[in-house]
Amino acid sequence: MGQKILLVDDDPLVVMLFEQQLARAGYTVCTAGSGKEGLAAAEREKPDLIVMDIVMADLTGLAAVRQLKKNDGLKHVPVVVITSQSAGLEAFRKEAAAAGAAGFLVKPFGAAQLIAEIQKLLGPVA
Numbered sequence: 294m295g296q297k298i299l300l301v302d303d304d305p306l307v308v309m310l311f312e313q314q315l316a317r318a319g320y321t322v323c324t325a326g327s328g329k330e331g332l333a334a335a336e337r338e339k340p341d342l343i344v345m346d347i348v349m350a351d352l353t354g355l356a357a358v359r360q361l362k363k364n365d366g367l368k369h370v371p372v373v374v375i376t377s378q379s380a381g382l383e384a385f386r387k388e389a390a391a392a393g394a395a396g397f398l399v400k401p402f403g404a405a406q407l408i409a410e411i412q413k414l415l416g417p418v419a
Contacts, residue, residue: 295319295418298411299340301331301357302375303349307400311344314404319418320411328352332360335367342415344407345394347376347385355392362393371395371414373407 298320302308308324315322323338325331328349335343343361347354354374362368373396374389376382382399389397396410412418 295321296341296415297321297323297338299323299325299331299334299338299343301325301328301334301343301349301354302346303327304346307346311404311407315408315411318404318408328354328357331357335361335370336364339366340370342411343370343372344411345372345374347374347389348378355388355394358389358392358394368393373398373410373414375400375402377401 298315300308300311300322303326312322312324323334325334329352331345345354345357358372361372372394374394375398376385377400378385386397395414398410
């Protein structure tokens with residue numbers, strides 16, 4: 294069983310596409326459709342890495358990252374934040390880093406780019 298990735302995005306198409314690609318690359322994938330669901334899934338699943346969308350309705354990805362980094366059991370888990378926002382991109386990037394995000398990707402990006410970012414943080418698939 295490969296490293297466990299938690300994918301949190303409120304766009305079901307994004308979740309489906311990346312879930313398939315990450316599984317093909319050898320990762321175990323669990324998913325959540327909102328920031329709140331993502332926090333609960335992180336507690337339950339204990340992932341090796343979290344991919345978190347920034348813009349979600351119930352709890353933003355940045356707020357979720359801040360909460361994760363306050364949790365002693367999860368604060369060590371690297372988080373790659375993703376966004377489709379192009380306005381204020383540098384501000385988002387700085388805010389994500391300040392919140393504790395380890396990586397930052399701007400949509401659209403391909404599975405290869407996401408996998409490269411994950412491997413940069415976790416190393417090759419075990």
